[in-house]
Amino acid sequence: MQTNTIQHYLSHNGIRLTVADTSSAAAEAESIHHLPRISAAILSKAMTGAAVLANDFKNHEGVSFKWITGSPLGNIHVDAYDGHFVRGYIDHPEAGAGIPYTPENEAMLAAARGQLFVTRYSLLKMPYTSTVNLSRGEVSAGLTEYLNTSEQTLSAVSLALKMDEDGTIVRSAGFLAQLMPEGDLQAFAADFGDIEKWDLTAEKSSPRSLETLLAEGGFELLEEMPLAFRCTCSEERIRDTLLTLPPAEREGLLTEPSIEIVCHYCGKKYEIRREVLKKWFNEEKKGVQ
16 A cells, blocks of 8 residues: 555445555654654554544544553553544653563553543534443554444454564554445455454565455545644644633743743644733633623
């Protein structure tokens, strides 16, 4: 498949397939957050998972994760929005330092006592959040469990990753397959009953590649878009957040010449001077009056 794209397919058997390659986005997040190898892998897979879950591309569906791992990593935060942008961070990625990247270790760190909160929003529907307690730790299995349990849709998620010897992400890709209401259950079981047989980082000639899956499943491309890392932070959003603070906390902020706020997602630093804070707070008071 093309790198850094998201693709939407439908088969003649009534199976919907969403495919995402987040290679550049994952590598950028790894660089921004200086992630240990296994932390980078877990965040990369979570970002790809969010991208494929936001599969209502016609209505610009967005998906946000709050993945409570129950491990020293803390929580995983991921957003996919506008159909082709992703971002994410982990509370304590340093907890993965020195731990080899294996499926077993991924499962241990991603969901030792995991709980997944998924918020969906689009042009047509009010945002809604659903929750599932995870019994399986590896990221692909966790997302599959969420879909089959919380959304009660027969689904399969497969996430694949390649790293170089230094631990830098080279390829990150995955797919979500879902059976439509009038779809062929037997065809779904044949193609996705054994999810391990597909690897979207494999070469085109491989029997495990996306190209093989598309050919064997009779899939037709509906939409393709570029996929990239992008953050939505801004000074305006910081202003809106600070205006929600109680008076005592606002007064505390005004005791310093300036405050520095760092975006968790992209690492961008905002220095807000005391004069600017006073202006924001006074403007809100005048607006309330």
